[in-house]
Amino acid sequence: MDKIFITPHLYRVHHSINHLYLDTNYSNMFSFWDILSRTYQEETPQEKPVYGVMDRDIDSQNLVSTQLKM
Structure with missing residues (x-):
């Protein structure tokens, strides 16, 4: 099922x-597009996903400038 x-x-x-x-x-819906574009990655038991934001300081409340820095 994960492959589709x-x-x-x-x-x-x-x-x-x-x-x-x-x-x-x-x-967004079909993972076979990731397989075709080589961006497919399964979750591995050895490395649990950690959620959050990359270790960049966000020093602004401006949404546009924040997105441009990412």
Whole structure:
């Protein structure tokens, strides 16, 4: 099922900040697009996803400038 549809496992990987999981699982509904574009990554038992923001300080409340810094 993970090879066709985005599941909670793949969604957790997409939102994690682990180095292994960065820039993976971009597809919205179908994970086969990630497989074709080589951005597919399964959740591994050895590395649990850690959620959050990368270790960059956000020094502004301006949404546009914050997005440009990321």
